Amino acid sequence: MSDSFKFWAVIPAAGRARRMGETASPKQYLTIAGRSVLEWSLSPILARDDCAGIVVAIAADDTHWSRLPIARDPRVRTTVGGTERAHSVLAGLRTLSLSDSEFVLVHDAARPCLAADELSGLIEAVRNDPVGGLLAAPVVDTIKRADSEGRVAETVSRESLWRALTPQMFRFGTLYRALTAAQQQGVAVTDEAQAVERSGLRPRIVAGRTDNLKITLPEDLIRAERILQEMQSSGGRR
């Protein structure tokens, strides 16, 4: 019997990339290893048969998206994002007509190095989970909290600390209600899991790859390009 599991993806791509400084275009549209960051981020998701479709939340004044070849893919639609990442994700959810139990996967447009095996790992670990979950990487550095003078206030135990990555995958009803509640309460959640945690649930942590980096600062572009070139030379998205 064929597996009927399907998920929709929401891709927040409406950011202004302020931490990148002056660039030719917002970071999600910069070209690395021959393709835009955004197209790299979408490609492992579009390569899956269980992806029912993708909603990309773009800025209201975005002039880049329509020039990308992927904009002509019938499985990909766009909507206008919001002032915060969480608002852009919620805008994407609002375009979907899904039952509460259907899954939605959220992946940053600024994470182009997502590997196929890592994506599969999340989906297989979460598709039967009652809450949902996220890719994350264990914290391996010693963590310091700084004081107002830029000196060490304390060393924070890294025991059981993880860095949240994306994708993060939750059932539509759980995520929609959690993000709506956070917005109504004026709470700026920085990932989907935080909103779900605020609703009293505990998302599953799934170990992701440390090279699933988010392009945030200029030096991240070079790192991401090297990772993608290594992926290509080793025969595709691992």
Ligand SMILES: Nc1ccn([C@@H]2O[C@H](COP(=O)(O)OP(=O)(O)OP(=O)(O)O)[C@@H](O)[C@H]2O)c(=O)n1
């Ligand atoms: N209002 C926003 C803010 C961010 N994002 C998206 O969320 C992802 C992660 O956000 P981040 O790395 O912070 O991107 P920016 O907000 O663009 O970066 P900055 O904070 O440096 O401006 C990115 O794909 C970004 O496009 C979004 O869709 N809508």
Ligand SMILES: C[C@](O)(CO)[C@H](O)COP(=O)(O)O
């Ligand atoms: C969602 C995220 O990528 C998980 O680490 C991160 O929280 C996004 O933060 P940003 O400040 O919106 O980039």
